[in-house]
Structures are given as structure tokens and as C-alpha cells.
Amino acid sequence: MQDRLSLVVFSGTVDKLYPVAIMASGGVALGKQVEIFVTFYGLEAFRTGNPQKNMKMDVNYPEVGPMMMKVMMAKKMPSWYDMLRQAKEMGDVKIHACATTYDLMDMKKTDLDPIVDDVIGVTEFLSKASEGGITLFL
Amino acid sequence: MAASASQRMILDARGSFCPGPLMELIRGIKQAKVGEELEVWSSDQGSRKDIPFWIQKAGHQLLGVVEEPGYARFIVKKLK
Numbered sequence: 366m367q368d369r370l371s372l373v374v375f376s377g378t379v380d381k382l383y384p385v386a387i388m389a390s391g392g393v394a395l396g397k398q399v400e401i402f403v404t405f406y407g408l409e410a411f412r413t414g415n416p417q418k419n420m421k422m423d424v425n426y427p428e429v430g431p432m433m434m435k436v437m438m439a440k441k442m443p444s445w446y447d448m449l450r451q452a453k454e455m456g457d458v459k460i461h462a463c464a465t466t467y468d469l470m471d472m473k474k475t476d477l478d479p480i481v482d483d484v485i486g487v488t489e490f491l492s493k494a495s496e497g498g499i500t501l502f503l
Numbered sequence: 504m505a506a507s508a509s510q511r512m513i514l515d516a517r518g519s520f521c522p523g524p525l526m527e528l529i530r531g532i533k534q535a536k537v538g539e540e541l542e543v544w545s546s547d548q549g550s551r552k553d554i555p556f557w558i559q560k561a562g563h564q565l566l567g568v569v570e571e572p573g574y575a576r577f578i579v580k581k582l583k
């Protein structure tokens with residue numbers, strides 16, 4: 366009976382982290398259990414200090430990316446990180462760091478933002494994801 | 504607390520973007536008792552679709568949507 370939304374977050378740019386936070390919120394709104402696996406650039410985005418200072422946008426869209434960032438700031442859109450934190454407060458959202466990237470980068474627990482729940486391997490994540498629902502790669 | 508209009512919980516989420524107003528409503532619904540009415544105010548266009556959809560999906564009742572200059576008031580009754 367698992368009603369689950371699983372997200373593989375590979376990207377670390379703000380434009381991709383917003384849909385992560387928004388979809389996690391939507392999942393919480395629908396009472397889904399949300400499992401987020403952060404890997405590679407996605408894990409870098411959750412490195413201590415980075416959620417607050419990361420302003421990177423996808424370089425493939427130089428004509429719209431910086432403009433969108435300006436619009437979001439002018440309209441006081443909450444950061445993806447605050448949205449994700451809110452989703453976590455309100456529902457069942459788990460954030461897992463990818464063990465391979467974690468080891469590769471010689472990371473320690475203190476290198477991970479406190480929003481991250483644990484460090485797990487790909488098989489554990491896939492096993493959670495395969496228990497039901499939707500899985501998305503971002 | 505009785506569910507009279509004067510005692511409705513008002514959730515002012517104007518200026519907040521999707522899914523902010525919906526999240527405010529969910530937070531409010533959690534705190535409210537069955538039968539109570541709440542109002543969520545939103546200036547976000549996405550809310551006009553998202554909020555009624557969620558209310559139906561979650562099994563509550565949308566009593567009305569009142570258009571105000573620059574925002575809408577969604578009046579909701581908690582049913583369960």
C-alpha cells in the first residue's frame with residue numbers, strides 16, 4: 366500500500382532544486398511518503414553551507430536563467446531549501462545522501478546539511494523506490 | 504470552537520507562491536477540528552487549480568471561492 370514519490374536528484378543547480386522542493390511539497394499534500402536520493406551534483410547542493418549560498422543556474426539557458434533568478438528574488442519566492450524544509454516539517458520526507466558520492470568525496474557527517482537524514486547505497490534506495498509509486502530523475 | 508464565519512481561521516498566504524498557499528491550508532486543516540471552517544487567502548494563480556483539487560482529493564468541502572482585488576479567498580470546511 367506504499368504511496369510513495371521517489372526522486373533521484375543528480376543536479377545541483379537551483380533551477381532543478383526548485384522542482385525537487387515543489388514536487389516533494391505536492392507529494393506531502395497528497396499524503397505520499399517522499400524519498401529523495403541526492404547524488405553527485407545533487408549531493409554537493411546539500412553540502413553544509415551550500416543550500417544558503419548556491420546560486421547556480423543551468424548554463425544552457427543563459428538568456429533566461431539569470432533573469433528568472435532575478436524575478437524570483439524580486440517576487441520574494443522562498444528558496445527551494447526553505448520549501449523543502451517546510452515539506453519535511455509537514456509530512457514524511459526523507460533525504461538520503463548517495464553513499465558512493467559521499468565516499469568518493471571523502472565526506473563526513475558534518476559535511477552534510479542537517480536536512481539530510483542518512484547515507485544509503487543505491488540498492489537500498491532502489492529497493493525503497495520499487496515498493497511503489499512514482500520515481501523521477503532530476 | 505464553533506464553526507461560525509466570525510471564528511473562521513484565516514490563513515493569509517497572499518504573496519506566497521505555489522505550493523505555499525496550499526501548504527498553509529494543509530497546516531491549518533491539521534490544527535482545525537472536524538466541522539470547522541477555514542479561509543485561505545491567495546494571490547497565486549496556481550492555487551486556483553491546486554487548492555480546489557486538493558480539497559476534493561483530501562475529502563473536505565470547498566464552501567466557496569470569493570474573488571477580491573488581487574487575490575481570492577477559499578472557504579473550506581474540514582470534514583474528517
